[in-house]
Amino acid sequence: MSYLSSLFSLFGGLGMFLYGMTIMSDGMQKAASSKMSKFLNIVTENRIMAVLLGAGITALVQSSSATTVMVVGFVNAGILNLSQSVGIIMGANIGTTITAWMVSLTQVSSSALSFFKPEFFAPLLVGFGAFRFLFGKKGNDDLLANFCIGVGLIFIGLEFMSSAVSPYADSPIFSRAFQVMGGNPVLGILAGAIVTGLIQSSAASVSILQTLALSGAVPRAAGFYITLGQNIGTCVTAMLSSAGASRTAKRAAVIHLLFNVCGAVIFGIIIFFMSFPFAHFFQGGLSPVEISLFHTIFNVSCTIILYPFGDALVNLSGKLVLESSKDKEEAENPNHYTEVEKNLIQHLDLRILESPAIAISATKTEVINMARITAENIRHASDILLNENVAEIPEVFARETIIDNMQKLLTEYLIHIGNLSLNEMQKLEVTNMFNTITDIERAADHANNIAEQAQYADEHNISFSEIGQDDLRKISDKVIESFNSSIDAFERNDLEAVVRTAHLEDQVDEMEEDMRETHILRLSSGECVPQAGVVFLDVISDLERISDHADNIADYVKAMI
Numbered sequence: 102m103s104y105l106s107s108l109f110s111l112f113g114g115l116g117m118f119l120y121g122m123t124i125m126s127d128g129m130q131k132a133a134s135s136k137m138s139k140f141l142n143i144v145t146e147n148r149i150m151a152v153l154l155g156a157g158i159t160a161l162v163q164s165s166s167a168t169t170v171m172v173v174g175f176v177n178a179g180i181l182n183l184s185q186s187v188g189i190i191m192g193a194n195i196g197t198t199i200t201a202w203m204v205s206l207t208q209v210s211s212s213a214l215s216f217f218k219p220e221f222f223a224p225l226l227v228g229f230g231a232f233r234f235l236f237g238k239k240g241n242d243d244l245l246a247n248f249c250i251g252v253g254l255i256f257i258g259l260e261f262m263s264s265a266v267s268p269y270a271d272s273p274i275f276s277r278a279f280q281v282m283g284g285n286p287v288l289g290i291l292a293g294a295i296v297t298g299l300i301q302s303s304a305a306s307v308s309i310l311q312t313l314a315l316s317g318a319v320p321r322a323a324g325f326y327i328t329l330g331q332n333i334g335t336c337v338t339a340m341l342s343s344a345g346a347s348r349t350a351k352r353a354a355v356i357h358l359l360f361n362v363c364g365a366v367i368f369g370i371i372i373f374f375m376s377f378p379f380a381h382f383f384q385g386g387l388s389p390v391e392i393s394l395f396h397t398i399f400n401v402s403c404t405i406i407l408y409p410f411g412d413a414l415v416n417l418s419g420k421l422v423l424e425s426s427k428d429k430e431e432a433e434n435p436n437h438y439t440e441v442e443k444n445l446i447q448h449l450d451l452r453i454l455e456s457p458a459i460a461i462s463a464t465k466t467e468v469i470n471m472a473r474i475t476a477e478n479i480r481h482a483s484d485i486l487l488n489e490n491v492a493e494i495p496e497v498f499a500r501e502t503i504i505d506n507m508q509k510l511l512t513e514y515l516i517h518i519g520n521l522s523l524n525e526m527q528k529l530e531v532t533n534m535f536n537t538i539t540d541i542e543r544a545a546d547h548a549n550n551i552a553e554q555a556q557y558a559d560e561h562n563i564s565f566s567e568i569g570q571d572d573l574r575k576i577s578d579k580v581i582e583s584f585n586s587s588i589d590a591f592e593r594n595d596l597e598a599v600v601r602t603a604h605l606e607d608q609v610d611e612m613e614e615d616m617r618e619t620h621i622l623r624l625s626s627g628e629c630v631p632q633a634g635v636v637f638l639d640v641i642s643d644l645e646r647i648s649d650h651a652d653n654i655a656d657y658v659k660a661m662i
Contacts (some may be wrong), residue, residue, distance in 0.1 A: 103157075107265040113263025117254045119305055125251025132305045148188035149409055152404060154598075155192020158456075165197035165303060166338035167455050169357050173343050180463065183418070187411040190360060194332065194400040200304040201311065201393040203255070223260070226253035231295065261310045286369045289323050293330025298384040303335035307396060312387035324387035325372050328396055329365040336361055338372045342452055350452075352418040359414050359421075366404035372447035441474070441503055449514040457521045461530055462463075464514055465591075468534055468541070471507045472588045472654075474500060475545040479584060479647060482551040483577035486568060491559040497552040504545040511538050533657040540650040544584065547643040547650075554636050563633050568623070573640060574648025579609050580644045587651035590658045599660060599662070602655035609648040613641050 159168045172189050181189070228381040230249035237246065282289035286297070297306040310327055313319050336358040343354035376383040445467055453460045478500045486491055512535065519531050558564070565573065583605035590598035620637055623629040629637075 104349060110261050110265035113256040114265060115305065115309070117258030117261060118308060119258075119300075120441060121251045121254030121256075121258060123251070124247055124254065124582050148184070148408070150236065150409075151188025152192035153187050153196070155189035155194075156196040157192070158189075159193040159196025159316055161201045164320040165193040166335050169194070169336070169339040169354070169467025170342045171455040171459070172357075173339055173350045173353050174450040174455065175459075176353040177347050177450045177452065180448070180453075181350055183349060183356070183415045184411070187356055187360075187414055190353070190357045191404045191408065191411075194361070194364075195397075197303060197335075198393065198397040198400055201307050201396045205311065205390045205393040223253040223256035224368060226250070227257070236624055238281050247466075261450070262309065282326060284322070286326050286373050289326025290330035290333065290365055290369060293327035293332075294334035295330075297331045298337035303331045306331045306334065307392065310440060311392050314387045314389050314392055319382050321387045321391070322372060322376050324392055324431040325383075325395055326369065327573045328399065329369055332361045332399070333358070333365055348422055350420045350450075352415070355418040355422055356414050359417060360403070360407060364399065367403070367406065368399055432520075441470075441507070445470075445507055445510055449510065451517065454521060456525060457518060457523055460514075460518050460521075461527060461534075464511065464518065465530075465535060467507070467511060468538060469588065469592050470537070471504060471511065471590065472541050472584075474507075475504055475541050475548065476584050478504070478545055479548040479551075479577075481557070482548045483581070483644075486558070487574055487577070488549055489555070489559065489564075491555060493554050494552050497549065501549040504542060508542040509536055530661065533661060537654050537657055538651045544647045544650040547647045549642045551640055554640050558633075558636050563630075563636055565633055565637060566629055569633070569637055570618070570630065572612075573618075573637070576609060576612045576616065576641055576644050579605060579612060580648045583609060583648045585656075586650040587654040590655045594648040594658060594662055596659070596662050599652060599655040599659050602651055604650045606652040609645055613645040616641055 144610065155168060155172075158171075159165050169190060172181065172186045176183065176186050226249040230246040230253065233246035233249070236382055282292055293306065293310075296305050296309070300306060308320065310324060310331070314324060336354070339354040339357050343351045372383070448463055448467060453463055478497055480501075481493065482497050485491065485497065515531055515538075519528075523531065534644075583602055586598050586602040586605060589595055589603055618640060620629065620634060624631065624634045
């Protein structure tokens with residue numbers, strides 16, 4: 102019965118640890134979300150900046166696997182190139198050492214310092230966070246509560262695992278297993294890689310090793326080899342993530358694997374040969390602090406050693422990841438998607454969802470692109486009507502199909518984002534993008550209607566009077582200005598553009614009303630033929646509705662400012 106109880110405690114502790122990591126990571130991502138996308142934008146060809154960025158993001162999200170998966174997504178989406186990705190991957194390995202140092206705090210042994218041991222105040226943190234959630238303001242994200250509960254659960258989980266393992270620390274099975282791994286680098290590295298690959302978290306596997314080391318049952322050689330393997334095992338997540346991605350994205354995942362394998366081989370050889378003259382040291386017990394120290398030295402040293410060979414890793418990945426038959430076939434026989442839609446699909450990579458802030462930023466960029474295409478269609482349709490360039494009408498219809506497909510793809514991606522853990526501002530931004538996409542698509546429909554009216558006028562030999570043409574030109578120019586102003590407001594969160602859009606929309610309303618009245622008078626006096634009058638009224642109605650949608654877009658921006 103005691104065996105079963107210990108097993109339950111071990112799994113329960115691991116579960117609390119992983120859940121705590123998730124909660125803390127979510128809280129920290131929300132708190133730093135607006136800055137993470139800015140950090141990404143400053144990554145250029147400067148690999149040192151990329152290393153620092155990778156370390157910073159990983160320290161925030163507490164997972165090198167998550168960072169590398171994001172990198173695969175960024176590369177697949179064309180946001181980063183392979184050279185930039187190398188630096189971020191190197192930095193991710195440094196950032197992940199933070200978790201190991203957090204766990205090392207559990208080894209505070211002095212009675213005078215026991216008050217500061219994490220497991221002592223962990224329940225207080227969970228209680229504080231829970232009360233913040235229960236009695237805080239409803240509808241608001243409490244990032245401090247997330248952080249406190251996450252940290253508390255991490256250390257409570259570690260205490261559970263430590264309590265479950267400690268009775269068996271002197272078991273012959275443990276000691277024999279670690280002795281074998283300490284004398285065989287391959288077995289030690291393989292064990293660390295397999296465990297980490299299975300639980301998909303190097304932070305968790307390092308923490309398990311540190312928990313076992315608390316009892317002094319882990320020899321230094323075995324612990325060092327297992328730690329090397331854990332860095333290889335963390336590559337599994339990115340490798341799985343790259344399945345189905347572009348060849349370039351697969352190369353980013355392979356670069357991550359090459360980097361960690363090279364580092365493990367270098368350090369594995371050094372430890373193996375050093376273990377003979379310093380046998381007493383390497384056979385001694387390993388402490389959690391020593392694991393954290395070795396973990397940090399290993400990752401920082403690997404980055405320093407392999408940093409000059411970043412381009413070589415990129416070239417080697419190109420030789421290892423060959424162009425598949427699918428890639429060749431797609432290049433030779435492009436599918437039914439246009440270039441615009443292909444770029445959209447590529448840029449909205451599901452792997453970017455690992456970072457909600459960057460996913461939202463990438464989506465906003467594509468919404469702006471959709472709006473610019475729509476603005477071009479509005480301008481083009483009006484130009485066709487006024488200049489009777491009916492041969493260009495199919496271009497407007499083709500662009501309308503692209504806009505419809507973009508709306509579908511963007512909506513589906515926003516649904517994915519909406520299911521993520523978002524803060525209140527991000528939720529509002531996603532909701533406003535949903536509404537903005539709808540208004541853009543409806544504005545595009547009205548542009549399509551204008552092109553259809555131009556086609557109808559051509560088929561029935563309908564032409565407008567000089568006054569009618571002048572009116573159409575004036576209102577269409579004002580509408581195009583209004584729609585472009587709304588796009589500027591959305592792109593820059595510009596309150597001045599919001600006000601300008603509202604002012605232009607009022608002018609369009611007045612123009613539409615005046616033109617409708619004067620045109621009806623011309624119809625009554627026989628100055629205009631009825632068929633031309635119907636087309637004219639339909640067109641100014643479509644233009645006025647486009648201006649309304651522009652005003653709606655500006656209102657969504659106003660709600661964000």
